[in-house]
Structure formats: structure tokens, C-alpha cells
């Protein structure tokens with residue numbers, strides 16, 4: 001472990017892979033990283049598209065680690081919330 005973190009997201013900690021399918025085509029999504037990391041690379045010039053966040057995950061943000069899934073088939077990214085272990 002190289003960093004102290006309160007996050008217990010199994011994906012971030014390498015215990016599990018992102019298990020998510022594309023909402024459009026059903027292909028397996030690739031894990032493009034944590035949302036914070038993803039937008040950290042793009043912000044502040046690319047504000048978060050709120051339409052992507054209107055899925056209820058933000059209400060549970062304290063317990064959910066948002067990951068960006070990437071669908072190669074659709075060439076698009078989709079957000080997925082990973083339940084953090086307690």
C-alpha cells in the first residue's frame with residue numbers, strides 16, 4: 001500500500017475488476033479509472049456533465065466510488081458506482 005486512504009473501493013484497491021456492461025451495447029466496460037482521477041486530468045476545462053451524474057450515485061457518494069467505464073465498441077465512457085467495503 002502506497003497511500004493512506006479511507007476508500008475501501010475493491011476496484012481501487014485491486015481486489016476486484018470493474019464489473020459493468022455498456023448500457024448501449026452490453027459490451028464489457030474497461031475501467032478507465034476513478035472519476036476523481038479522470039476529471040482531474042480534464043478539469044477545470046471540462047466540467048462534469050450533470051446528465052451523467054443524475055443516476056442517483058451522488059446521493060450515496062460517501063459510500064460509492066465512482067469509476068469511469070470505457071466501452072470500446074461505442075467509443076464512450078459511462079459512470080459506474082462501486083460500492084465501497086465497510
Ligand SMILES: [Zn+2]
Nearest residue numbers: 009011012065
Ligand atoms: Zn474505486
Ligand SMILES: [Zn+2]
Nearest residue numbers: 022025071074
Ligand atoms: Zn457499448
